[in-house]
Amino acid sequence: MYGTGKDVQCMFKWTPSLSVGVDVIDLQHQELFMLFEGISMDIQEYKGQERVSKALAFLDDYVRKHFSLEEKYMRVLKYPDYDSHMSEHKEFIENLGALREHFEKGDMSTLIYEITGVISHWLVRHVAxxxxxxxxxxxxxxxxxYE
Ligand SMILES: [Fe+2]
Ligand SMILES: [Fe+2]
Known part of the structure; x- marks a missing residue:
């Protein structure tokens, strides 16, 4: 047993206190939290390798799409903290790569530990x-x- 689904559900809740005030970004963040929650549940409920593999690939795509959108806004509007924001995104993409490696090696306990620990804390901290x-x-x- 890797843990209980109940713990994971709480960990991946998007709450209005995490709103950044821009609808399109908030909607994508909500989707991201749901995707992580779904993957954690799938792993803990032994839903099968293929399903988890597909979900991880989908998540990877979604994260990249989301980061590209934020990065585009930052570039177009000349955001002063572009570099440091970018390096956090880069770090997250690396963490996701490590997740997929654990998955491919069948190291499910490290995988679930990283998703519910490192990744969820990183995500909440980055968004907040x-x-x-x-x-x-x-x-x-x-x-x-618009003024
Ligand atoms: Fe970001
Ligand atoms: Fe974001």
Missing amino acids: NTDKALGSFLKDKMDNY
Whole structure:
């Protein structure tokens, strides 16, 4: 047994306190939390290798798509903290790569430990701090634009 589904559900809840104030980004964050929750549940409920493999591949794509969107906003609007935000994204992509390696080696206990520990904390911390800072920058720009 890797843990209980109940613990995981709490860990991956997106709450309004994590809102960055920009709808498209918030919607993608909610989707990301749901994808992580789904993968954790699948692993813990032994839903099968193929399903987990597909879910990890989908997650990888989704994360890249999400990061590209934020990075595009940052470039277009000349966000001053672009480099440090980018390096956090890069770190996350590396963590995801390590996850897939654990999965391919069949190391499920490390996989679940990383998803529910390292990854979930990273995600919450990144959204709550780094993405929120970006969100208020974007909101300011938009408010000025429409004034
Ligand atoms: Fe970000
Ligand atoms: Fe984000």
